[in-house]
Amino acid sequence: MAGNAEPLSPRAKLAVTAGKAAAAVSRAAGRGSGSVIGGRVALKLDPDLLARLATHLDVVLVSATNGKTTTTRLLAEALRANGEVVSNALGANMPAGITSALAGGSEARYGVIEVDEKYLAGVARDVKPKAIALLNLSRDQLDRAAETRMLAEKWREGLAGSDAVIIANADDPLITWAASSCPTVVWVAAGQEWKDDAWSCPSCGGVLQRPAEDWFCGECGFRRPTTTWALSGDHVIDPYGSAWPIQLQLPGRANKSNAAVSAAAAAAFGVDPKVALERMYKVQAVAGRYDVVQFHDRDVRLLLAKNPAGWLETFSLIDGPPTPVILSVNARGADGTDTSWLWDVDYTRLAGHPIRVIGDRKLDLAVRLEVAGLEFQVCQDFDEAVRTSPAGRIEAIANYTAFQDLRRRVGN
Missing domain, CATH: 3.40.1190.10 (Mur-like, catalytic domain)
Structure with missing residues (x-):
């Protein structure tokens, strides 16, 4: 010691x-x-x-x-x-x-x-x-x-x-x-x-x-x-x-x-x-990760996924369709400015889920989902994404700074 x-x-x-x-x-x-x-x-x-x-x-x-x-x-x-x-x-x-x-x-x-x-x-x-x-x-x-x-x-x-x-x-x-x-x-x-x-x-x-x-x-x-x-x-x-x-x-x-x-x-x-x-067992959440928050009268679970390995693990936590999913990606300094990793993620695992896309690089992500053959909706912000999502608990998956943005918005 x-x-x-x-x-x-x-x-x-x-x-x-x-x-x-x-x-x-x-x-x-x-x-x-x-x-x-x-x-x-x-x-x-x-x-x-x-x-x-x-x-x-x-x-x-x-x-x-x-x-x-x-x-x-x-x-x-x-x-x-x-x-x-x-x-x-x-x-x-x-x-x-x-x-x-x-x-x-x-x-x-x-x-x-x-x-x-x-x-x-x-x-x-x-x-x-x-x-x-x-x-x-x-x-x-x-x-x-x-x-x-x-x-x-x-x-x-x-x-x-x-x-x-x-x-x-x-x-x-x-x-x-x-x-x-x-x-x-x-x-x-x-x-x-x-x-x-x-x-x-x-x-x-x-x-x-x-x-x-x-x-x-x-x-x-x-x-x-x-x-x-x-x-x-x-x-x-x-x-x-x-x-x-x-x-x-x-x-x-x-x-x-x-x-x-x-x-x-x-x-x-x-x-x-x-x-x-x-x-x-005492650990319930880690810096907001896995927290379920109330936002616009909806239950939203906040999930962090920073890279392809993280997205793969996170997808395994989501119940099957019709669970709605919000995806948010930024490319600021803390995230890394190179978003080419989006093409390494198997987004076809989200087939059948109602998907909303937000974040600084929402259009990059939209192109990736389009190529994967998925249906999705691009939204201006988190509020719009939550309001337009169909019924059920929402899974919100975001990379690092996008996750911090979500936490600030929900006051978490």
Whole structure:
């Protein structure tokens, strides 16, 4: 266990105070939580502040292109069984946001930190985590994060020789390759629904073979490692063969996968799987995701889907027709400005659903749906989309900034 917090230097104290003041001003001006601007100010005054704030914590980092915010919440809840936790629960996952979160955790024992994929290796160097959970890598924000294998290679190089216990999804070849440079890896059979980013071997470029639940490269021999934890239906199988039931308020197979990785990570900190999984049931929603809200006398469920892998998982949560669906896509900085990923999503899964299309890039999405042969209606805004949708609970699926727009509109 990490020791108690050491007193901060005068410079570090000044940085924390200035950061909190900047965050307060940002909140008062109605410009969000202020965590990012607060962290930027603090790091400007003390560039080593992130490392200083983490010295007394047992830290676990969580990174992926899908599921990291939810897994961070589930894991934080599990670790609270053993002590106080500080976490960037609202998803501010770059160094500035992480610094702001840790600045409020002087009494905590654990730090459960979601990290943007691009910054994982750097944050790991700063905070010296005890564990790192790696879930998946798929195409996301192509203009910023580039090609997935390049990102896996950065992880592989940046985490090589790490003292941390790596909890890695063995069903994702890119994750397996990235984690294979680390001396201590706990392999989890967490599943992989989206496979279109991992048909070629990340080690040699050969074609991966994917029989049943396995995968391997016939050219270089790179293959799926033997797992010690596994998601099996509604249970997590631990290294001793015991099956622990997953009972979540969060829907879908993807969240069971997140729970399996979280249980394996919690075990690295001494939390029993039974206790960890029972505590995860407390998580009802994650930063508004999965919330059902009342809007114009209609029940609307808010769902986030940022990339093709996320859309695929989200479609599996929707009941069959005639459930109405609203789709909203933006392409602002936080989303990535390249919307070519829309063509990788199998929208034919929505055949038969009444579809309404909104968002900054509604016409891009409309062209995609037209080519898919789906019937839909383009609307000017969320209000029109809700009012014109037929009876029944509405499923609203949006990418990152479009999701935030919906939350603001419904006052969530």
